[in-house]
Amino acid sequence: MVRQTDGTGPRLVVLDFDGTLADSFDWFCSVMNGVAARYRFRQVEAHEVEGLRLQGARAIVAYLGIPRWKLPLIARHMHRLAARDAAQIALFPGVPEMLAGIRQAGVPMAVLSSNRADTVRRVLGPDNAAHIDAYACGASLFGKARRLRKLLARRGVAPAQALCVGDEIRDLEAARAVGCPFGAVAWGYTDPQALAAQGPEHLFSKPQEIARLLAGAPAHMPRLAPGTTLAPLPLPNGS
Numbered sequence: 001m002v003r004q005t006d007g008t009g010p011r012l013v014v015l016d017f018d019g020t021l022a023d024s025f026d027w028f029c030s031v032m033n034g035v036a037a038r039y040r041f042r043q044v045e046a047h048e049v050e051g052l053r054l055q056g057a058r059a060i061v062a063y064l065g066i067p068r069w070k071l072p073l074i075a076r077h078m079h080r081l082a083a084r085d086a087a088q089i090a091l092f093p094g095v096p097e098m099l100a101g102i103r104q105a106g107v108p109m110a111v112l113s114s115n116r117a118d119t120v121r122r123v124l125g126p127d128n129a130a131h132i133d134a135y136a137c138g139a140s141l142f143g144k145a146r147r148l149r150k151l152l153a154r155r156g157v158a159p160a161q162a163l164c165v166g167d168e169i170r171d172l173e174a175a176r177a178v179g180c181p182f183g184a185v186a187w188g189y190t191d192p193q194a195l196a197a198q199g200p201e202h203l204f205s206k207p208q209e210i211a212r213l214l215a216g217a218p219a220h221m222p223r224l225a226p227g228t229t230l231a232p233l234p235l236p237n238g239s
């Protein structure tokens with residue numbers, strides 16, 4: 001549970017961008033095979049997508065046959081394309097209200113992303129960007145832990161007093177490496193069951209659940225009696 005034993009909630013919410021705030025997966029898929037052709041890695045067919053959403057970034061990079069040295073080049077190119085196409089990328093429904101709710105709860109927010117800060121700000125738009133107190137953008141694919149550590153140090157927040165929120169296993173791994181509680185979102189790039197299997201502290205199914213938790217509202221999910229089994233989480237394809 002994220003609320004501290006002294007009754008105070010987190011002192012900083014660290015939000016991932018793509019797949020957490022920004023609904024960019026369809027855009028990502030629309031450019032991916034062009035990038036694969038340019039950088040000579042395996043193209044992905046539609047029937048492979050659901051399987052890849054079960055995997056972490058390391059397994060995906062291996063599956064696509066991308067050598068480590070090419071990753072920064074590919075990421076830079078992808079981020080240039082994202083900047084070009086920023087006008088086509090929208091926030092998930094409920095995200096503006098979530099940001100306003102967290103702001104109202106008085107908890108500062110930061111965005112921690114591999115994407116570029118200028119793209120993040122453009123997709124957020126001025127009203128939403130005004131809620132964000134800090135940006136830690138341009139992290140390398142597997143470099144989020146280092147950026148997170150620096151962000152927390154800069155803001156004087158202990159890891160246990162922050163809440164990281166993200167949609168990918170690499171987001172969860174970065175939070176774990178630094179010692180932050182992690183809330184996984186069920187609407188992003190990675191399949192919610194694959195995220196749940198990693199044992200995040202929270203699994204959010206709607207943006208408003210994050211704001212409610214931070215507002216200290218009574219637990220939005222009833223406490224489970226010992227021995228209760230949970231129904232399986234819905235898969236993104238609705239099966």
Ligand SMILES: O=C(O)COP(=O)(O)O
Pocket residue numbers: 016017018019075079112113114115116
């Ligand atoms: O643009 C990317 O590479 C992913 O960005 P994210 O870190 O916000 O998920």
